[in-house]
Amino acid sequence: MSSILEINNLSLSFGGVKALQDVSFRVPENTVTTVIGPNGAGKTSLFNCISGFYKPQQGTIRYQGEVLAGVKPPVRAAMGLARTFQNIALFRGMTVLDNIKLGAHVHMKSGLLGSLAYFGAARREEMAVRSHVEQHIIDFLEIDHIRRQPVASLSYGLQKRVELARALAMRPKVLMLDEPVAGMNREEKEDMARFILDIREEWGVTVLMVEHDMGMVMDISDHIAVLNFGQVITEGLPEEVQKNPQVIEAYLGTSDMDSLRKKLNPEQEVA
Template sequence: MSLRFGGVRALTDVSFEVRRGEVFSIIGPNGAGKTSMVNCISGRYRPTEGRISFDGQDITRLPPSRRAPLGIGRTFQNLALFGHMTVLDNIMVGRHHLLKSGFLRGMVYWLGGAQTEEIAHRREVEDIIDFLEIQHIRKEPAGTLSYGLRKRVELARAIALKPRLILLDEPMAGMNLEEKEDMARFILELNQEWGMTVLMIEHDMGVVMDISSRVMVLDFGKKIADGTPDEVLAHPQVRRAYLGEDLDESVEAAA
């Protein structure tokens, strides 16, 4: 797959596969094309060349609204919450395509059937709130929360889609160590206990290497390596492009 913006090549001939049930991470320097790749998978961008297949179905030309019902959810590098809405209502928005009676009708209780349906959906949302340990802020406006909690709420909204594949764009950016540890735990539980396949962009190499099944490295829009965390760390191009050529000497000098 390739992606161009005018004369600028964001991605060039990148091919890879995410296997069902794994945590697959994409790493690389700033401007490597990581978010562009996720935007193509989610439908925000359409590739200039190539195709995207999900569970055997070609989704290259499908808009985002038609990818969500197939089981693809995502979070954003820059938070995309509704600041004036409560945490609970932000998460409920994530379930709009699952409401058979229509989201608005469910919200305002126009019909008994819609009311019953919304109650069932709210139960599932409460389960997500319990899972992410955000019970204490469920009625707070999202815009009043700390950055770390807003990242957790955005994850909750993505989970509310009930995706089979969840795309996480820098889920730990701007977090302190404790918040990162919590987020890593949530991601692993989503993968191992909730059965979600995870595709993640993340700059924290420690987290990536700890929780990923496989890793792909992009540099200037091109794939330079993929494999297990150990294989990627040992790759000479990765060490030059991402970790730095003099890594070993620096560690020895510090020791």
């Protein structure tokens, strides 16, 4: 399978702190690829590099065969790299509908004069976006009932869903989701997992996700990369990754299951 996104030898540091060291992995096209790793492993920094917000000191990011160095974040968005944020970055001064429509910004053309007059092409374009958003995104994500509400009034789970809607309005080729189910209850998680699978299958979008919820990761991922202390430990299919002793060590601090059990349950030993 060809890769839509390829990270090669990426290094990023802030002063003396090395956030990413020589990170390489690939995102095969039309898969759900997940980056996992303990807190502080550099997952969000990686996303920020792909978005173009951080400039890595070394290495390349190749998107659809093209090296992204020097491409500004808005241009990357227009090229089809859409994302959501770990700590929800909705625009609090706008309604749900306007937040979603904002996602379509890069695909719209109307200029200032057209906007001032709200006439002709500018008006038609707004209407086209509205109907696209309504029919394909709001319906799909089942958020019709809240479209008029200011985003600040929504529950956490719904806010995450609106963020997903906004990213979808960007017509992504690669959709980057930063912890899409963090802080959700079980039902919300299941909904979100279903949406992610549908997005990949029906929309043909490649999903790149950072997530801690191992149940969900193992269920819906096609490809997993494991990051620890800024380095990729391994990548591969979910089953392969699960068995990798280094991964177990990174997550649990040891690969020796016996000693781990002792650590977790010292009383049992006595009994």
